[in-house]
Amino acid sequence: MRIRIESRRSASRLLPWITPPFAVAATVVASAVVFAAMGYAPARTLFAFFVAPLLSVQSLAELALKAGPLVMIAAGLATGFRANVWNIGAEGQLTMGAIAAGGVALAFWDDDTARWILPAMCVAAVLGGMVWAAIPAFLKTRFGVNEILTSLMLTYVASLTLTSLVFGPWKDPEGFNFPQSRMFNDAETLPAVAGTRVTIGTILSFLVPLGLWVVTRYSIVGFEIKAVGLAPAAARYAGFSESRTVWLVLLLGGGLAGLAGAFEVAGPIGQLIPQITPGYGFTAIIVAFLGRLHPLGIIPAGLLVALSYLGGEAAQVDTGLPRAATGLVQGMLLFFLLASDFVARYRLAFAGTHSADVRPARPKAAAT
Amino acid sequence: MTAIACGMRDGPPPRLQLRGITRRFGAMTANDAVDLTIRPGEIHALLGENGAGKSTLVKIVYGVLQADEGQILWEGAPVTIADPHAARRLGIGMVFQHFSLFEAMTVIENVALGMDKPGPMPALAARVRAMGAAYGLLLDPDREVHTLSAGERQRIEILRCLLQSPRLLVMDEPTSVLTPQEVERLFATLRKLAAEGCSILYISHKLAEVQALCEAATVLRGGRVVASCDPRRETPSGLAAMMIGAQLKPQPARKVAPAGTPRLVLDRLTLAPEAPHGVTLKDVSLTVRAGEAVGIAGIAGNGQNELMLVLSGERVLARADAVMLDGAPVGRLGAAERRRRGLCCVPEERNGHAAIPDMTLIENAVLTAHRRRDLLRSGLIRFAAARRFAAEVIRRFDVRTEGPGALAGTLSGGNLQKFVVGREVLQAPGVLCVSQPTWGVDAGAAAAIHAALIERAAAGAAVLVISQDLDELMALTDRLCVINVGVLSEPRPTAHVTADQLGLLMGGVHGEPGPAARRAFADAD
Numbered sequence: 001m002r003i004r005i006e007s008r009r010s011a012s013r014l015l016p017w018i019t020p021p022f023a024v025a026a027t028v029v030a031s032a033v034v035f036a037a038m039g040y041a042p043a044r045t046l047f048a049f050f051v052a053p054l055l056s057v058q059s060l061a062e063l064a065l066k067a068g069p070l071v072m073i074a075a076g077l078a079t080g081f082r083a084n085v086w087n088i089g090a091e092g093q094l095t096m097g098a099i100a101a102g103g104v105a106l107a108f109w110d111d112d113t114a115r116w117i118l119p120a121m122c123v124a125a126v127l128g129g130m131v132w133a134a135i136p137a138f139l140k141t142r143f144g145v146n147e148i149l150t151s152l153m154l155t156y157v158a159s160l161t162l163t164s165l166v167f168g169p170w171k172d173p174e175g176f177n178f179p180q181s182r183m184f185n186d187a188e189t190l191p192a193v194a195g196t197r198v199t200i201g202t203i204l205s206f207l208v209p210l211g212l213w214v215v216t217r218y219s220i221v222g223f224e225i226k227a228v229g230l231a232p233a234a235a236r237y238a239g240f241s242e243s244r245t246v247w248l249v250l251l252l253g254g255g256l257a258g259l260a261g262a263f264e265v266a267g268p269i270g271q272l273i274p275q276i277t278p279g280y281g282f283t284a285i286i287v288a289f290l291g292r293l294h295p296l297g298i299i300p301a302g303l304l305v306a307l308s309y310l311g312g313e314a315a316q317v318d319t320g321l322p323r324a325a326t327g328l329v330q331g332m333l334l335f336f337l338l339a340s341d342f343v344a345r346y347r348l349a350f351a352g353t354h355s356a357d358v359r360p361a362r363p364k365a366a367a368t
Numbered sequence: 369m370t371a372i373a374c375g376m377r378d379g380p381p382p383r384l385q386l387r388g389i390t391r392r393f394g395a396m397t398a399n400d401a402v403d404l405t406i407r408p409g410e411i412h413a414l415l416g417e418n419g420a421g422k423s424t425l426v427k428i429v430y431g432v433l434q435a436d437e438g439q440i441l442w443e444g445a446p447v448t449i450a451d452p453h454a455a456r457r458l459g460i461g462m463v464f465q466h467f468s469l470f471e472a473m474t475v476i477e478n479v480a481l482g483m484d485k486p487g488p489m490p491a492l493a494a495r496v497r498a499m500g501a502a503y504g505l506l507l508d509p510d511r512e513v514h515t516l517s518a519g520e521r522q523r524i525e526i527l528r529c530l531l532q533s534p535r536l537l538v539m540d541e542p543t544s545v546l547t548p549q550e551v552e553r554l555f556a557t558l559r560k561l562a563a564e565g566c567s568i569l570y571i572s573h574k575l576a577e578v579q580a581l582c583e584a585a586t587v588l589r590g591g592r593v594v595a596s597c598d599p600r601r602e603t604p605s606g607l608a609a610m611m612i613g614a615q616l617k618p619q620p621a622r623k624v625a626p627a628g629t630p631r632l633v634l635d636r637l638t639l640a641p642e643a644p645h646g647v648t649l650k651d652v653s654l655t656v657r658a659g660e661a662v663g664i665a666g667i668a669g670n671g672q673n674e675l676m677l678v679l680s681g682e683r684v685l686a687r688a689d690a691v692m693l694d695g696a697p698v699g700r701l702g703a704a705e706r707r708r709r710g711l712c713c714v715p716e717e718r719n720g721h722a723a724i725p726d727m728t729l730i731e732n733a734v735l736t737a738h739r740r741r742d743l744l745r746s747g748l749i750r751f752a753a754a755r756r757f758a759a760e761v762i763r764r765f766d767v768r769t770e771g772p773g774a775l776a777g778t779l780s781g782g783n784l785q786k787f788v789v790g791r792e793v794l795q796a797p798g799v800l801c802v803s804q805p806t807w808g809v810d811a812g813a814a815a816a817i818h819a820a821l822i823e824r825a826a827a828g829a830a831v832l833v834i835s836q837d838l839d840e841l842m843a844l845t846d847r848l849c850v851i852n853v854g855v856l857s858e859p860r861p862t863a864h865v866t867a868d869q870l871g872l873l874m875g876g877v878h879g880e881p882g883p884a885a886r887r888a889f890a891d892a893d
Contacts, residue, residue: 218748223734230727231720236682237713238735239704 006349015344016292023336024304030332040319048318049311049329059314061196063306065268068205069094069260069277071302073284075209076256078293079216080249083229087136087250089151090257091281092158093129097258098265099162100128102181102272105188105265106170112185121188122262129258130251132158137250141243147250155281163274170272181272190267201263206299208256213295225249257281278309286334305330381444383408383536383567384429384460389438391424398424400591401438406536406584411558411568413578413599415611416588417782417810422571425588426538429569430462431455456484461534463525463542469513475524476509482528492531499527502557515643520669530557537561538569541808543577555581575604575811576839587611608811628658631830632679632711632799633692639678639685647671647854649678654849654856656799656830661821662859663845664834671854672803672834673716679801679832680713681706694798708739710798714788716807716834718781722788725777729769732776733758733791740795757794765790765816782813793820800824803834818844 028050032042053059073090080087087093101121108117132154139145163179172182190199216222227235228245235242264276287305291298312326386404390397398421406412416422427433429440431449440447442458449455455462469478476493480486493509500506500523507523516524522542529537537558543551558568558581572578578585579599587595587610595610602610637652649671656662666672677683678691681703688697693711701709715721723732734754738744743754758772765786769779776784789805802821806814821844825831834851835841841848842862849859 218751220734220738220744220747220749223731223749227724227727227735231724233717233721234724234735237680237703237715237721239681239702239707241702 004349005346007346016341017297019340019344020290020292020297020301020337022340023333026336026340027329027333030336031329034328035321035325038321040321045315045319045321048315049321049325050307052314052318053307053310058196059310061198063303063310064198064202064206065196066306066309067299067302068202069264069280070284070287070305071298072205072208072260072263073253073257073281074287074291074298074302075212075295076253077284078288078291078295078298079212079225080253081229081288081293082216083225083245083249084232085140085246085249086148087133087151087253088148088285089132089136089153089155089281090253090284091277091279092151092155093132093254093257094261094264094277094281095155095158095162096132097125097129097261098272098276099158099165099261100258101125101262102170102184102265105184106181106272109182109185109188112187114187117187118190118266121266122259125258125262126255127258129254129256129261131254132258133250133254134247137247140250141246147246151250162272162276166272166274172271179274183271184266188266189270190263197268199263199267201267205260205263209295209298216295221248257284283330286330290333290337305333308333380408382406382441383410383443384569385441385444386425386429387439387441389425389428389435389440391421391428391433391435397591399428399435402588402591402593404586404593406567406569408567409562409565410584411562411570411582413582413585414569414571414588415575415578415585415599415607417611417812420588420611420810421591422588423540424591426462426540426569426571429455429536430460430538453484456532456534459535460538461529461532461536462538462540463522463529464540467521467525469521469524471514472512474510474512475507475516478513478524479509479528479531483532495531496527499530515646516669526554530561534566536567536569538571540571542570543572543574551577574839575599575607578607579604611811628660628828628830630655630692631658631694632656632801632832635690635692637678637685637690639674639683641674642677642683647674649674650854652854652856654832654859656832658828658830659825660846661825661831661833661844663841663848663862664832664851664856665838665841665848666834666836666851668836670851672851674854675851676713676715676801676803676834679711680715681711704739707736707795707797712736712740712792712795712797712800714792714800714802714805716803718784718788719777723776723784726775728773728775729758729762729767729779729787730754730772732787733761733772737791737795740797761787761790761794764794765820782809785809786813786816789817789820793824796827797824797829799830799832801832801834804837805833805835806837806840814840 028046031049032046035045036042053063073094077087077090101124104117104121104124108114111117133151135154136145136147136150139150140147166181167179170181172178172180175182190201192199193203216225224235224240225245225248227238227240228242232242235245260280261276265272269276283305287298287301290305291301308326308329312321312323312329315321315325316323382405384404384406386402389399389402389404391399402421402425404414404425414422414425424433428435429449431451431454434450440449447458449458449460452462468482470481473481476489476496479496480489480492486492496507496509507520507527513521513524526539526542543554558570562568570578570582579602582599585595585597585599585607586593587597587607589611599607632655634652634654637649639649641647647670652675654662664672664675674683678685681698681701684702685691685699688699691697691699693706693709696709698706698709698711719725724735727735730751731754733741734743734749737757738749741753741757743750743757755772761767762769762772767779767787767790768783769787776787779787785806786809789802792800800821805817805821809817818840821831821833833841833844842865845862847859848862848865850857
């Protein structure tokens with residue numbers, strides 16, 4: 001019997017928003033099965049994983065703290081993805097931003113009253129992230145080098161740069177030779193909110209997707225990015241410059257990732273250490289797709305993925321679930337999202353069966 | 369051949385008979401109880417406007433779609449055509465109006481992919497060459513499709529069918545990219561095929577062609593059969609009236625335009641192509657004056673696309689004064705700046721070039737009109753104004769659609785073309801350059817587009833029309849020139865040129881125009 005894949009013709013425009021909740025539900029069910037198979041009580045583990053982190057103010061604050069960098073970076077990346085610019089080096093741009101912010105903080109460490117220092121750190125971080133994203137932008141627009149490779153490889157350069165700095169010139173002279181910088185002083189640390197670890201930076205991080213939503217939805221610049229992504233030839237015909245768009249979205253994504261780096265080191269971390277990110281720059285890619293590359297979809301997606309981090313830790317403490325289960329749950333989430341997207345857009349047809357809503361997936365089939 | 373022999377004995381059963389075919393898409397009925405009978409060896413025309421249900425009907429015959437109701441009889445026996453494989457097994461071949469080709473593959477690979485049993489490649493390549501030579505469809509089997517023009521791509525589709533020796537050949541608008549001489553050759557081929565017993569279902573908007581070629585015609589309107597006739601006994605306007613249900617609005621008569629001031633001047637423009645296998649533009653000079661329409665005839669792939677890119681500003685030149693717009697050098701300016709100065713273009717390809725299928729008509733209006741129609745306020749799009757503009761285009765150009773919020777990709781080809789042309793015309797450009805304005809567009813829409821272009825010229829604009837449709841150029845333009853392998857001929861007054869002379873100059877396929885042809889054109893007046 002022949003099986004083939006046919007596209008569903010009547011794909012609704014709402015469809016992209018229906019599949020994520022379905023994927024979440026499937027992930028919960030599959031997690032329960034996996035937990036049970038591993039010998040953990042499924043109900044209790046599920047509760048610890050998905051519900052317990054939502055029950056106290058303190059853990060909700062932690063959720064926001066984790067989700068903040070994810071949504072801000074993902075919003076920047078998604079803007080580029082919509083223009084078919086695949087910056088997957090946000091992790092490195094975040095690291096460069098953190099280095100730049102940390103450099104400013106350490107240079108003026110003696111002055112713990114200056115009000116300008118935090119803004120200066122943020123500006124430096126944005127510029128640091130932009131510089132790191134400008135390299136792939138230049139290589140792509142000048143020589144046609146694939147930005148996926150260059151942005152990814154630069155991530156390792158950035159993280160090794162950070163390592164060499166905190167092991168070398170920026171090491172805390174009073175730090176018992178630990179590979180870390182001095183703790184930033186009070187003027188260099190973001191103020192916390194209401195007795196939690198949440199900072200002003202966290203709140204700003206959630207405002208960025210909202211701002212980007214307005215820009216992409218209503219401005220000609222956002223229109224340009226969308227046009228370049230959907231139909232490069234039509235964008236050229238309209239007079240939009242493809243290389244300007246490449247520069248724009250890479251600098252935007254890099255700048256926001258860099259800012260996220262500053263918010264981390266000037267927020268919950270408070271100094272430069274070799275590991276400043278648990279992979280926010282990479283996880284943000286999942287968040288961007290889970291959020292349908294839409295600034296407003298990215299906020300719930302970021303919260304959900306942050307929950308999987310926190311839930312993994314909580315379940316580890318509560319039931320002894322291994323740490324790797326976090327990765328497993330995140331992987332299942334992505335798998336079910338992609339799978340439900342596929343099932344929603346295509347169907348399997350067995351030879352000889354046809355339904356009225358279906359046409360064969362042939363390239364550029366004739367249309368009246 | 370055996371089928372014919374059998375048929376002779378007890379009265380020939382029709383090659384194909386459709387009885388009461390009905391097909392619905394949601395609330396819309398695309399085909400409503402359609403009956404159609406094609407005899408062996410008959411060349412049968414299927415006439416109708418875009419949206420009349422021709423393509424749906426043809427897809428049902430070819431197994432791409434299934435009928436909701438009705439019956440298909442193949443040589444007298446009821447059949448179910450489950451998919452195109454089944455159709456090809458029966459002996460049905462189809463040349464689609466829109467090509468189903470893989471851009472990254474070569475001609476021969478594409479030919480092989482469309483066949484169920486292609487056989488070894490070298491033998492197939494030899495057959496392609498032989499068949500191409502026999503029918504005047506010359507193609508290099510090893511070229512990659514993305515380097516080919518629309519016209520060359522269509523040749524692949526035609527060849528692909530002919531190679532399978534079909535018993536019913538369905539041809540959807542096959543002649544749009546051929547010269548008159550080539551059309552004659554193709555018709556000779558089709559008549560030969562028909563004489564050999566192959567039936568042909570011929571879909572065309574070109575009424576003169578249908579009258580020259582076809583011995584029977586079925587006319588569709590709104591999904592129903594409105595007439596079955598012998599097209600040779602009808603007048604063109606009679607056929608057109610059956611198709612659109614009303615008399616065609618007569619074309620405004622072309623007056624000889626006064627020699628206005630030059631608005632668009634190309635000066636010895638020479639440019640190597642961007643794409644491999646592209647055409648080099650050689651020493652192209654042309655002046656288009658206010659109030660006149662100038663036509664450029666030529667076979668697809670002779671530099672038209674390259675010329676359009678240079679005109680629109682999608683390719684920027686090193687020498688600013690190679691393109692002059694209202695006396696100012698604009699060769700180094702990009703598309704946005706040229707448009708701001710009053711040069712609007714409509715490229716040949718609607719989907720993904722002139723319009724973005726995944727965007728709404730409102731967004732497609734913003735795409736090119738945001739500056740000339742003042743659709744921006746401090747960097748933000750004025751969506752209400754954009755919607756009004758899109759609605760104005762839809763109303764003025766009779767675009768059939770749900771409304772401005774519809775995705776461009778949901779419009780039929782003719783309607784999207786009307787929208788695109790309307791969008792540019794309503795920006796009141798001083799210079800309007802249009803490529804293949806009525807490619808794949810029905811008679812009613814073509815007339816509307818022609819009228820809009822003529823009105824634009826009458827309003828003092830310079831209009832440049834690049835087309836392969838000679839009838840269109842003859843009806844529309846004041847002066848006419850020919851492009852062949854990147855060389856543009858001297859323009860001549862259209863009134864003094866005959867289609868035959870042009871066809872000779874167009875030279876059939878790629879190659880230098882023959883000296884005899886050049887002389888014929890030079891002696892035209």
